[in-house]
Amino acid sequence: xxxxxxxxxxxxxxxxxxxxxxxxxxxxxxxxxxxxxxxxxxxxxxxxxxxxxxxxxxxxxxxxxxxxxxxxxxxxxxxxxxxxxxxxxxxxxxxxxxxxxxxxxxxxxxxxxxxxxxxxxxxxxxxxxxxxxxxxxxxxxxxxxxxxxxxxxxxxxxxxxxxxxxxxxxxxxxxxxxxxxxxxxxxxxxxxxxxxxxxxxxxxxxxxxxxxxxxxxxxxxxxxxxxxxxxxxxxxxxxxxxxxxxxxxxxxxxxxxxx
Amino acid sequence: xxxxxxxxxxxxxxxxxxxxxxxxxxxxxxxxxxxxxxxxxxxxxxxxxxxxxxxxxxxxxxxxxxxxxxxxxxxxxxxxxxxxxxxxxxxxxxxxxxxxxxxxxxxxxxxxxxxxxxxxxxxxxxxxxxxxxxxxxxxxxxxxxxxxxxxxxxxxxxxxxxxxxxxxxxxxxxxxxxxxxxxxxxxxx
Numbered sequence: 001x002x003x004x005x006x007x008x009x010x011x012x013x014x015x016x017x018x019x020x021x022x023x024x025x026x027x028x029x030x031x032x033x034x035x036x037x038x039x040x041x042x043x044x045x046x047x048x049x050x051x052x053x054x055x056x057x058x059x060x061x062x063x064x065x066x067x068x069x070x071x072x073x074x075x076x077x078x079x080x081x082x083x084x085x086x087x088x089x090x091x092x093x094x095x096x097x098x099x100x101x102x103x104x105x106x107x108x109x110x111x112x113x114x115x116x117x118x119x120x121x122x123x124x125x126x127x128x129x130x131x132x133x134x135x136x137x138x139x140x141x142x143x144x145x146x147x148x149x150x151x152x153x154x155x156x157x158x159x160x161x162x163x164x165x166x167x168x169x170x171x172x173x174x175x176x177x178x179x180x181x182x183x184x185x186x187x188x189x190x191x192x193x194x195x196x197x198x199x200x201x202x203x204x205x206x207x208x209x210x211x212x213x214x215x216x217x218x219x220x221x222x223x224x225x226x227x228x229x230x231x232x233x234x235x236x237x238x239x240x241x242x243x244x245x246x247x248x249x250x251x252x253x254x255x256x257x258x259x
Numbered sequence: 260x261x262x263x264x265x266x267x268x269x270x271x272x273x274x275x276x277x278x279x280x281x282x283x284x285x286x287x288x289x290x291x292x293x294x295x296x297x298x299x300x301x302x303x304x305x306x307x308x309x310x311x312x313x314x315x316x317x318x319x320x321x322x323x324x325x326x327x328x329x330x331x332x333x334x335x336x337x338x339x340x341x342x343x344x345x346x347x348x349x350x351x352x353x354x355x356x357x358x359x360x361x362x363x364x365x366x367x368x369x370x371x372x373x374x375x376x377x378x379x380x381x382x383x384x385x386x387x388x389x390x391x392x393x394x395x396x397x398x399x400x401x402x403x404x405x406x407x408x409x410x411x412x413x414x415x416x417x418x419x420x421x422x423x424x425x426x427x428x429x430x431x432x433x434x435x436x437x438x439x440x441x442x443x444x445x446x447x448x
Binding site (some may be wrong): 009010011012013015016017018019020021043044045046047048049050051052053054055056057058059060061062065066068069070072073074187200201203204205206215218220221222238239240241242243 | 290291294295298299300301302303304305306307308312315316317319320321324325326327328329341342345346347348351353354355380381383384385388399402403404406407408409410412425427428430431434435438
């Protein structure tokens with residue numbers, strides 16, 4: 001049996017996330033070189049997604065869920081978003097605020113002078129306000145009184161990621177530098193690791209073309225209820241994330257207090 | 260049985276239909292429109308696995324954020340968003356499920372196959388599942404709803420891993436042959 005024939009038999013289990021953890025790295029290594037298996041997995045994943053329709057109705061979710069989904073998705077924000085390209089996250093807060101305020105004022109003047117562009121400018125103003133609110137929220141999360149921080153780096157090299165855990169707001173703020181963008185079909189996934197326990201997913205994100213990212217990830221109950229985290233790790237996973245890491249962490253770091 | 264392009268209908272009675280201008284495959288939609296269309300089935304899947312409303316809602320929230328972020332905030336075709344969303348929902352739900360959920364997965368999978376409304380995508384999936392031999396359906400249910408890996412299913416059934424792998428593969432390939440068509444007719448959204 002050839003290598004391809006051997007691994008082709010594992011495509012279904014991989015697509016439904018049932019391939020044993022010990023076999024995943026080798027299968028993914030094969031996937032990286034086999035277009036036929038990649039296409040096979042992609043189609044099988046689509047079929048697996050359709051199985052969601054076999055789930056019996058769980059009744060209607062709460063009326064608040066829709067707003068919660070919109071709010072949290074808005075907060076998990078990649079830095080490459082078109083509306084945030086003008087400024088980098090490292091810009092001092094007051095400069096960012098001043099820039100946005102200036103833009104907002106200019107937008108207001110333009111509204112008076114350029115009636116034909118009123119709709120476009122109103123939308124631009126809304127975007128600026130949204131950006132400012134998100135930035136304020138991010139800055140506030142950084143400066144909170146109960147913040148733990150971890151710097152992640154390859155062994156022996158300078159940190160290329162920092163993760164802040166704001167316990168008051170119950171969020172992780174992720175900043176990345178020089179982390180190559182995950183290719184299509186892949187994503188970066190952060191893991192909270194407590195000694196002697198299985199890693200817990202902290203969420204997924206991706207970097208932009210320059211290798212940068214800033215994202216706010218909600219802290220799940222299973223993490224917040226489990227006490228202090230010893231180590232944070234970063235892996236590259238299939239889109240949507242994995243239940244457990246499928247590779248050795250590319251970046252690791254130990255948590256420490258900032259206060 | 261072959262299935263015509265499958266409409267992804269809103270799963271909750273009060274879901275709003277997106278306007279025609281936003282329906283084209285490959286077109287962009289707002290997150291609200293995507294929630295209105297996929298929120299119901301995402302919640303049902305999460306609840307089926309976690310059996311807990313609060314956990315299910317948390318899973319849905321996290322999964323929409325992940326899928327939305329993954330596709331650069333609405334830049335992907337709706338069906339690609341759907342695939343990412345359901346993958347995230349299932350993974351998050353398995354991570355949040357109670358320890359004993361795998362024991363009831365087969366029963367609920369079987370009952371789901373008899374609850375579908377006529378002409379719906381749920382019926383097409385249910386029909387495809389009914390066509391499977393019991394063994395294949397059970398293995399699939401343990402993997403999908405139970406979140407068990409091949410080795411764990413083998414231990415559960417006291418069968419060789421190769422037996423589990425073969426049945427899982429046969430089940431998945433049957434579902435693919437019935438439910439998906441290339442290039443973009445898996446779901447008509």
